[in-house]
Amino acid sequence: MKKSMLLVGAFLAVAAMAQAKEVVPAPVVVEEAPVQIVEKEVIVYRDKEEGFRPNGYVDLQYRYYGDTEGNGTNYSSKPADNRADGWNTNNNYSRIQFQGNINMTEKQNLEWRIRGYNSLDENDKSNPTAKDNGTETRLRYFYDHGYLGDSKVDLTSRVHYQNNADDAYQNVEYQARFDFADYMFNNDMFKTDYFVVAPKVGYTWSDDNSSDYSNQVGFDVYTWHTLPWGFSTEFNLYFTQNFYGQDQAFNNGNDMEDKNFTIDMEFYIYNTTNLYTNGNFSLDFGFEGGYDPYTWSQEKKFGSADGDNLGTDDSKYSLYALPYLQANYAVTENMTVYAAAGAEYRDWTVDNGHSASNWRWQPTAWAGFKTTF
Template identity: 40%
Template sequence: MKKLALVLGSLLVVGTAASAKEVVPAPVVVPEKVVEVVEKPVIVYRDREVEQGWKPNGSFEALYTVYGETENKTAAEHDWARDRSNAGRLQTITNVNFTENQTLNLRTRNYHGLRSSMKGPGSYDEKDNWVSKAGNDELRLRHFYNFGTLGDSKVTAKSRLEYNQVANDGKKHLEASVAFDFSNYFFSNDYFKVTEFALRPLYRYTWSGHNTNDNEMNRYGLSLETGFAFPFGFELDLNVHGRHDRKDGSFRYDDGKKSDTWAEIEAILSNSTNLYKAGNFGIDFAFEGGYDTYNVHKNKVVERKNGKNGERRSYSLYAQPSLVATYKPTEFVALTAQAGAEYRNWNVEKESAAKLWRWQPFVAAGVKVSF
């Protein structure tokens, strides 16, 4: 019986172990996940603006002006009124910013008469029309250097070197100056803005021809140059130029002085109002006028005609309204046409005798190309 019990017990243990082995779950096979790689197309935006560094730029402008008939054209005592009538002027301005701080500006002016006569300029032709004397051609070259803000202040500085020459080896000058602009110290709003408030010390050397003569002059000056902007497109330029000139020869003073201390004042009000605009075409009404210039001398200037003592003060006052049409066929090209007239006390500027005025129409056409 014991042997039988041991055999049955052994069978029970073996059966239990076999049953336990059968309940072990079979391994589950997980299928591999397929990863799909999608290649996205690369899009190149050719019209996208790419920020570039600074590069040289500038502009070229040509303007041709015709000065018409003036009033008082038949009275011999008013020949001064026609000095620039029936004449033309071609002006070109080239402006090149060749570095971020340096600019070169070249201006030329060429004058010519539009009528001829056997007697020459300054006379009447066969039809009793006045033949004007053409003005003197002129060349001016300027170099500017912008020093930016000085230290921790709000003052900016900009230098100017200038060479000016009248045609045919005429009067010439070299000038050096620096403008210190304090406009950032002034309060500005939508109704009033100080665009410029600069002090400019300068030195100028003037001569004619190639040899030393009485036309050599040294000038020492200090200028106050200011600009103000107002609503409705009005602007005011108010400049005061203090001058002290010394010559090898003498000035036109009664005592033959070789030095001259004087001041030149400019006060010019300007405005531009748009009258019509359609696309790239527009018409504006432009106006400018004021004192150009008012001069105050320390001594009385001797008159050229009679050699008598003149006055310490003289001025030229003018008003110039005009219509300006502008068309821009491209972003870099602008065409302009202008028609207007000037009212001025031309060539008769003594303060007590500036009573003769002349009205002179003019037309102009020009083109400006930016690059």
């Protein structure tokens, strides 16, 4: 019995020692799976750059000209060969004008203006002041060559064609137009829109293709400035040396010359002031006026309207003012209809430099539409 107790005690002692001994776990080996990199195609969607689209505008207008203030009051008392009483000789007529501009490419531009004149008194033989019927056509093609080298001078070529309604002549002209606007003064109050110097060559011929023609060389200056409060100004100069196919009469017929040098000056002031706006409707007060044009001639070619001292003056000018009210309605984002009425004040007939006189009012009204594309 005692021996058994000793065996049990020894066993318990060994068990206790085994429990007290630290158990160290065997290391576990973990195999890592290989990392696979899969490249996928990434598609980036971008807005396609819109290419050039032809753009421009079209304007169709009907205009009425009434009887000039006091016109014709002296016709019945004057002899038939001296009826020009200093008033306007173009009265009570209409004009349909179709004009537009299209940018055909980023560098090419075509501009057109066609005017059809129609007398509303053509059957009234008692008043010889009715406007004759006729059509005037003007076409202009522009090509922008871009800036000259590293400068800010933009060069544009212009080809011009015109067939007037009141004479039997046609004209074609080429200009190299250098725009120096980026070198001109500009600030928040005064902006130079363009300042163009344009050497030119031209040719004018009669409709019957006779020797009654002329060649022209010279240069023009064109400027436009935008001012505050709706004002803008236009100032142009035209320097032209004419070479005639036939000798021309000057100085009341006493001089015959085959060439002549002229300078024309145009100066205009424009203003548009909004009076009322409601939605798509607006009412504006407009004004334009100035020299249209002032002309100086090396040879004496201007005279009074009644035939006295004809061709004994070397200058003439037409000075006018045209205030008007214009209503506009935007039918769509790209189309506007308009109507206007006003009166033009001008020295209509006696316009030679030393005796310009007889400024008179002529009422006028017009309506039309303009659409852009």
